Amino acid sequence: MATVVRNFWIKSGTLSLPDRNIPFWGFADLNGGPQVPGPIIQARVGDIVRVRLYNNFFNSDPVGEPVSIVFPGQENVTVRQYPYGGKPQPVQPQYSGGNFISYTNYVEPDSYYFPLILQYEFEAQRCGIYLYESGTNPEKQIQMGVYGVIIIRPYGYNIPSHSNYKTAYGANTNSRYDVEKVLVLGELDSAMHQGVIPGGYYNILNFTPDYYVLNGRCYPDTVNDDDDSGQPYGSKISCSTGDRVLLRMINAGFRTYTISFGGLSGRVIAEGGYSLATDGTDNSYERTGVTLGAGQSADAVIIPERPGEFYIYDRGHTCLINDDGFLGSMMTKMDVHPTP
Amino acid sequence: MATVNLWAKDGYMSTPDGNSIYFWGFTGDANRPAQLPGPRIVITQGQEVTVNLTNTLAKPVSIVFPGQRGVLAGGQPVQPQYDAERLVSFADYAPPNGGTVTYTFTAEHPGTYIYESGTYPYRQVPMGLYGGLVVRPADFDADTNKTAYGAGTDTGFDREYLLITGEIDPKLHRAVEQGKACSAGGYRPRYWTVNGRCAPDTMMKDSVPYLPRQPYGSMIMAERGERVLIRYIGAGVQTHPLHPHGNHTRVIAVDGRLLRNGEHDRSYNRFTVLVEPGRTYDQIFRWDGLGYSEQNPIPTILPNLRNMGIGDAGWTLWSGSPYLGQKGDIPVGVVSHNELGEYYFMLHSHAEPQITNWGEFPGGMMSMIAVYPSLSPVVGTLP
Numbered sequence: 001m002a003t004v005v006r007n008f009w010i011k012s013g014t015l016s017l018p019d020r021n022i023p024f025w026g027f028a029d030l031n032g033g034p035q036v037p038g039p040i041i042q043a044r045v046g047d048i049v050r051v052r053l054y055n056n057f058f059n060s061d062p063v064g065e066p067v068s069i070v071f072p073g074q075e076n077v078t079v080r081q082y083p084y085g086g087k088p089q090p091v092q093p094q095y096s097g098g099n100f101i102s103y104t105n106y107v108e109p110d111s112y113y114f115p116l117i118l119q120y121e122f123e124a125q126r127c128g129i130y131l132y133e134s135g136t137n138p139e140k141q142i143q144m145g146v147y148g149v150i151i152i153r154p155y156g157y158n159i160p161s162h163s164n165y166k167t168a169y170g171a172n173t174n175s176r177y178d179v180e181k182v183l184v185l186g187e188l189d190s191a192m193h194q195g196v197i198p199g200g201y202y203n204i205l206n207f208t209p210d211y212y213v214l215n216g217r218c219y220p221d222t223v224n225d226d227d228d229s230g231q232p233y234g235s236k237i238s239c240s241t242g243d244r245v246l247l248r249m250i251n252a253g254f255r256t257y258t259i260s261f262g263g264l265s266g267r268v269i270a271e272g273g274y275s276l277a278t279d280g281t282d283n284s285y286e287r288t289g290v291t292l293g294a295g296q297s298a299d300a301v302i303i304p305e306r307p308g309e310f311y312i313y314d315r316g317h318t319c320l321i322n323d324d325g326f327l328g329s330m331m332t333k334m335d336v337h338p339t340p
Numbered sequence: 341m342a343t344v345n346l347w348a349k350d351g352y353m354s355t356p357d358g359n360s361i362y363f364w365g366f367t368g369d370a371n372r373p374a375q376l377p378g379p380r381i382v383i384t385q386g387q388e389v390t391v392n393l394t395n396t397l398a399k400p401v402s403i404v405f406p407g408q409r410g411v412l413a414g415g416q417p418v419q420p421q422y423d424a425e426r427l428v429s430f431a432d433y434a435p436p437n438g439g440t441v442t443y444t445f446t447a448e449h450p451g452t453y454i455y456e457s458g459t460y461p462y463r464q465v466p467m468g469l470y471g472g473l474v475v476r477p478a479d480f481d482a483d484t485n486k487t488a489y490g491a492g493t494d495t496g497f498d499r500e501y502l503l504i505t506g507e508i509d510p511k512l513h514r515a516v517e518q519g520k521a522c523s524a525g526g527y528r529p530r531y532w533t534v535n536g537r538c539a540p541d542t543m544m545k546d547s548v549p550y551l552p553r554q555p556y557g558s559m560i561m562a563e564r565g566e567r568v569l570i571r572y573i574g575a576g577v578q579t580h581p582l583h584p585h586g587n588h589t590r591v592i593a594v595d596g597r598l599l600r601n602g603e604h605d606r607s608y609n610r611f612t613v614l615v616e617p618g619r620t621y622d623q624i625f626r627w628d629g630l631g632y633s634e635q636n637p638i639p640t641i642l643p644n645l646r647n648m649g650i651g652d653a654g655w656t657l658w659s660g661s662p663y664l665g666q667k668g669d670i671p672v673g674v675v676s677h678n679e680l681g682e683y684y685f686m687l688h689s690h691a692e693p694q695i696t697n698w699g700e701f702p703g704g705m706m707s708m709i710a711v712y713p714s715l716s717p718v719v720g721t722l723p
Contacts, residue, residue, distance in 0.1 A: 093555035220427070244570065256579060258617045261413065263404060263418070265597070281604060286597040288406040291579065291616040306410065309420050310651055317462045317577045318527040325521060327427040327460070333420075 004124075005046040006041055008069075010034070010053070010134075010146060011061040013230045015193070018083035018322050022193040025063045025144040026230065030054075033061070035230045037184045037252065038148025041132065043124040044155050050121045051132070052082075055107045057115035059073055063144075064198025068106035071150070071173050071272045072295060074122045079105045081316075082117040089105035092119065103135035105127065105155040124152045127169045128273030129182065129248045129297050139254075140202040144193065145216070147252040149184055168246055168299055169275040174267060177246035177301065179239040183312075185292060185330065186253040186317075187212045209255065212319035212330035215304050219322075222332040235332035237312075240339045241304055247312070250297035257330065260289035264334075266300035273297060289315055304336040342383045344391045348434070348457075351373035353553045355531055360509055361614035362517035363468040364397060365553070376536030376554050377575065377608050378471025379456070379502045382475040382722050385450045385478040385490075389587040391443040395434035401469060402433035403443060404458035406618060407596045411445040418443070421459075430458035437640050450477040450489050451596025452502070452571040466509065466527070467516055468536070470575040474722060475596070481531060482721075488569050488622055489598045497569035497624060499720025501560045505615050505689075505705060506533040506577040522658065527577065532694040532705035534558040539688075539695065543657075558707040560625075560687065563715050564664065568625040574615040583612040584709050585685040589623035591717045596620055612690060627711045629683075633663055645671055657684040657708065665713030682712040706709060 011034040015024040027038030043049050053069055056062040070091075071077050078088035087282040090269045094102040099100045107118045130150045134141035154170040156162030168175035177254045187209035196202065214222050214232040239245050247266065249259055269276055276283040304310065313320055313331035322328030346366045351374040353363050354550040366378030383389055395401040402421075405411050411418050413432035421429035434441040450596045457464035477490035484560045488495040490638070507529035517521045534542045535556035542558040570589060572582065592607045593599055599606035613621050632638045642662060659678040660668030680686075688695050688706035697703030 007703045045636075186341075258579075258619065260406065260618055263406060265407060265409070265595070282601045282604060284601065285594065285599055285606060287619070288595040289616075289618055291614075291619070306417055308417050311420055313426070313430075315577070315616075317465055317617070326423075327462075 001046045001048070002248070003050060004041065004043045005050045005052070005054045006039065007054065008038070009059050010063050011059060011066040012063050013061060015145070015216070015230060016221070017190070018328060020190065022188070022190050023196065024193060024230070025141060025146050027146065027148055030058060033081045033230055034145070035232050036145035036147070037076070037233065038132070040148065040182065041150045043150070043152050044157070045124055045127060045152060046155065047124045047147070047148070048121060050119055053107055053120070055110045055116040056112050058112065062109055062267065064109060065141070066106040066108050066136050067141070067146070068102055068104045068135040069116070069120055069131065069132050071120065071122060071132050073128065074132040075125060077120055077122040079118055079120050082119060088121060092338050095098040101136070103138065106136045111198040126273055127152050127154050127275065128270060129250050129299065130273055131250060131252055131295060133252065137202065139204040140196070141266070142252065143189065143207070143254070144196060147186070149182060149250060151182070151248070155285055168248070169270060169277070173275045174269040174282065174301065175246065175299065176244055177274065178243040179237065180246045180248065181235065181237045182233070182248045183214050183235055183259070183332070185214060185249065185257050186215070186216070187255055207254070212314065214330055214332050219328045219331040237334040238337070239304065239334065240337050242309055242339055243303065245302045245304065245334070247300045247302060248297070249292060249300070251292040251294055254294050256291060256293045257319070258289050258291040258315040260313055261300070261302055262310040262312050262334070264304060264310055265303050266302040268298055268300045270299040271297070304334065307336045307338045310334040311334065342387050342389045344368070344381050345388065345405070346378065346391060346393050346394065347399050348395045350397060351553050353536065354551055356541050356683065356703060357700060359510070361508060362493040362513050364464060365468040366471055370394070373553055373683065374468070376468045377506070377556070378469070380471065380502060380722060381455070381473045382476065383447050383473070384476045384480060385447055388446050390439065393434045393443070394438065394440050395436060395440060395637065398436050400429060400436055400439070400459050401457055401464065402429050402441065402459040403455050404431050404433040405443070405445060405453065405455050405473065407449070407451070407453045407535040408445045409448055411443055413443050414439055418503040428459060430461070433459045444593045447475040449596055450475045451593055451598070452573060452622050453596050454573050454575060454620060455573065456618070456619060458486070463512070463516060465521055465575065466507070466512055466577060470506070472504050472571070472573050474502065474571065489593060493598055493600065495592050495598070495624065496567060498681055499562050500569035500571065500722055501558070501623045501720060502571045502722060503534050503558050503707070504536070504574070504575050505580050505582070506536065507531065507578055508533060510649070521678055530698040532580070534705055534707055538697050539648070539703045542707040560707065560709040561712060561715055561719050562627065563712055564627055564629050566626065568720065570623045570625050570692045572613065572615050572621040572623070574617050574619050577617050579617065580705060581612045581690045582615055582687065583690055584625065584631040587627065587685065587709070589613065589625045591623050593622040594619065625709070629664065629711070638662055645669060659683070664711065680713055685712050
C-alpha cells in the first residue's frame with residue numbers, strides 16, 4: 001500500500017474555446033497555472049490518498065474566495081489543518097452565523113506569505129472513476145472549472161502477470177482494456193464566466209450554457225493531443241480493430257447528457273463506481289450510448305470491428321453546435337486503425 | 341434481401357391547438373408527402389437491407405443506424421463527411437435537391453432501433469428526420485413463434501406497439517422554414533410528441549385523414565391478460581419519463597439488445613422508464629386486473645357521477661361502469677367515446693409540462709392504454 005499525495009492551489013486563468021477566450025478557475029500546483037479538469041489523481045485500492053489544498057500561499061492568481069474539495073463516492077474522508085491543526089477529524093458541513101456555507105471544511109484565502117493548508121485524507125476503497133470538486137459555492141466554483149477526476153485501480157493493474165492486469169475493476173469483471181480514455185463532461189456559460197465576481201452573488205438561475213465540453217475542450221479542440229495548457233487532456237481515441245476500448249465517462253456538469261457511441265455498441269460494465277459484475281453474476285449490458293446525470297459515471301467497453309473514423313457525441317444534439325454553425329462542442333473522435 | 345426506399349421531404353404537420361408547423365421528414369413513396377415520424381421499417385434478423393435515400397431538400401441529408409454494425413454507403417463503410425475540414429455529417433449523405441445515397445447492412449440483432457439524420461443533426465433530427473426500425477428475430481413466426489428476441493428469450497407477445505417520442509420547438513422550425521440560423525442555446529420545445537402527434541391526436545387511429553403527415557396513432561389496445569410488447573424510441577433531444585398509470589412494464593431490452601447474459605435474465609420491472617435521446621426500450625406489458633365483477637363488487641364507493649366527467653372538453657373515454665365489458669351512466673352533457681366497456685388509463689411523460697400543448701393541459705406526450713373485453717387480432721400489429 002502506498003500513500004498518494006497531491007498539493008493543490010485554486011487559481012484563475014484563461015480558457016480557450018473555439019472562438020473566444022474566457023476566464024476560469026481550476027486546480028493548479030505551486031508553479032503552474034490552473035487546469036480543467038484538474039490533474040487526474042490515480043490510486044490503487046488500499047492506498048491512502050492525501051490531497052492538500054493551500055490558501056493563497058504564493059498564489060499570484062487567487063480566485064479570492066474560500067475553497068474546499070469534496071470527494072463524492074469516497075467514504076470516511078478526514079481533514080486536518082496545517083499549521084495548528086490537531087488531529088484529523090471527519091469532514092463536516094460548515095456554517096456561519098447559522099447559515100450553511102460549505103459542504104465541507106474549507107480554507108480561507110488569507111495570506112500570500114503564510115501557508116494555511118487543509119489536508120483531506122481517505123483510503124481508496126473501491127475501484128472506479130470519481131470526481132473531486134469544489135464544496136464551497138459549488139454552483140459557482142464547479143461551473144468555473146473547479147473539478148477533477150480520481151481513478152482508483154485494482155492491485156495488479158500494472159503487473160503483466162497479474163490477473164487484474166489492465167483491468168478497471170479486477171479479474172472477472174469484463175473490464176479488461178487495451179485502450180483507456182477518460183471523458184469528463186461539462187458545460188460553460190461564457191457570460192457568467194466573463195462576469196464572475198469573487199465573493200459576489202452568482203445567480204445560478206441565469207445559468208445558460210453555451211459551450212459543452214469533453215475534458216474541458218470543445219470539438220474540434222477535443223481531438224487534439226494532450227498538451228501542457230490549461231486544458232491539458234485530449235479526448236481523441238486511437239485504437240486498432242479488435243481492441244477493447246474502455247470509455248470512462250463522468251459528468252462534472254449540471255445538465256444531463258447522452259453520450260452516443262457513434263454507430264458502435266458498447267458494453268456498460270460499471271456505473272457510479274460500482275462494477276456490474278457482482279457475486280459471480282454478470283449484470284453488464286450492451287448499449288449504443290449512455291445517459292449521465294450530474295455527477296454520474298459509467299464505464300463502457302467498445303470493441304471496434306472495422307477501421308475508420310467514428311464520432312462519439314452527445315445525442316442531446318442541441319449541444320453539438322459551435323457559434324459558426326458547424327458541428328462542435330461535446331463530441332470527439334475514435335480513430336480505428338487496422339490491426340497491425 | 342429487403343429494399344427500403346426513402347425520400348427526405350418537407351411539409352406541414354398539425355397540432356391539436358390548431359398550429360401548422362413546417363417540418364422535414366422521410367416518406368416511403370416519391371409521390372407521398374413527408375411524414376412524422378418516418379415510415380416504420382420492419383425487417384428480419386439476418387436479412388441484408390438496402391436503404392435508398394433520395395433527398396429533395398436544399399441541404400445534404402444522411403441516415404445513421406445506431407445499433408447496426410458494418411453499415412456501408414455506396415458499398416464502402418460509412419464515414420464522417422467534411423466540408424473544408426469542417427465536420428458536417430456523421431455519415432455519407434445524399435446531396436441536396438435530388439441527390440441519392442444507398443446504405444446497406446445486415447441486421448444482425450433483433451430489436452428496436454432508431455434511424456435518423458446524421459447530417460447537421462442538431463437541426464435535422466428535431467426537424468423530424470427520424471423513424472423506427474424493427475428487426476424480427478430470425479425464427480419469428482406471427483402465428484407460432486411471435487417473440488421480440490427469439491424462442492427461449494421469454495419475450496413472446498400477443499400485440500405490439502411502437503411509440504417514438506419527440507419534441508418540437510416552433511422557433512427552430514420557423515427559422516429553418518425562413519432559412520435563418522439556429523443557435524445551440526435556444527432550444528425550447530413547446531410541443532411534445534408521440535409518433536409525431538400531440539395528445540389528444542395521439543389517441544386517434546392510424547392514418548386518419550385529418551392528419552395526413554402524421555399517420556401513426558399511439559393508443560395501446562389489448563385484452564386482459566395478453567402480453568403486449570411496447571417499443572419506445574427516444575427521437576428527441578430531451579429525456580422523457582414515461583409510465584402507464586398504476587401499472588408497470590417489464591423492460592426486456594435496451595437499444596435493441598436483450599437484457600440477458602447467458603442464462604442470467606436481467607430484465608426488470610419498472611413503473612417509470614426514462615426514455616433517453618436516441619435510445620430504445622422494449623417492454624412487455626400485461627394487465628391482469630383484479631377480477632371484480634358485479635357478482636364480486638369492488639370494495640369501494642365510486643365518486644359521485646357529476647365528478648366523473650373528464651376535463652373541459654366535454655368528452656370522456658370512461659364507460660360509465662367500473663366493470664370491464666359493461667357500460668353505465670355518463671354525466672349529462674358529457675360524450676363518451678367508450679366502445680365496449682373497455683378500461684382506459686393514461687400512458688404519459690411524468691415531466692408534466694410535457695403533457696401540454698404550448699402550456700395548455702391536456703396535450704403533448706400522452707396517450708392511453710385500453711383494456712378491451714375482446715379485440716380483433718389485427719389490432720396491435722406492425723406491418
